Amino acid sequence: IIRSHTVNILPNIKFVNTDVKGAPFSFLNYIFWNRNIPLHTETGQQIFQHELVHVQEKHTIDKLLMEIVIALFWCNPFFWLIRKELKYIHEFIADEKAVGESGTEAFAAMILQAAYPQQYQSITNPFFQSSIKRRIFMLTKQNNCKLNYAGRIIALPLVAFITFAFTVRTNEMQTKQAQLPS
Numbered sequence: 001i002i003r004s005h006t007v008n009i010l011p012n013i014k015f016v017n018t019d020v021k022g023a024p025f026s027f028l029n030y031i032f033w034n035r036n037i038p039l040h041t042e043t044g045q046q047i048f049q050h051e052l053v054h055v056q057e058k059h060t061i062d063k064l065l066m067e068i069v070i071a072l073f074w075c076n077p078f079f080w081l082i083r084k085e086l087k088y089i090h091e092f093i094a095d096e097k098a099v100g101e102s103g104t105e106a107f108a109a110m111i112l113q114a115a116y117p118q119q120y121q122s123i124t125n126p127f128f129q130s131s132i133k134r135r136i137f138m139l140t141k142q143n144n145c146k147l148n149y150a151g152r153i154i155a156l157p158l159v160a161f162i163t164f165a166f167t168v169r170t171n172e173m174q175t176k177q178a179q180l181p182s
Helices: 042-056 059-072 077-098 104-115 131-140 145-179
Strands: 007-010 013-018 025-027 030-034
Touching (some): 025 042
Parallel strands (some): 013 030
């Protein structure tokens, strides 16, 4: 793709304007852009920001390292699950940083329209379960830092109590076993 298209060098990225199927996407510090998406529009800017986050956060390196792990430990299903979740996490990070001033509703609508251009208005199936649904959920999720912090603080004494309870019980059992005649 790089050899057959013009590469524009921008600060920290290389921009390739192409008509390859699947574009826009990023790889290392390259952004492969679909010519049919005007870059100057709000949607174009959101997609560009999304891909730029992938480049800046070096998500390609994470994916390549995960592929090496999969190649070495291909029979372990947990690595396959980790790879899938890593992909989602990368998308969540890029979505969150690409939202910008337009707001989450406009970005969520753009994701839906990009994923399902013909069916955009008719997505009403209650069994609809996909990465698009997870991405939109993560965008619109309310983060209450105080509540999260309080939950962690409450969990600490609970974990300490459970650990203490098992330790005391184990010590009592060891003492009883030591007192039994052999």
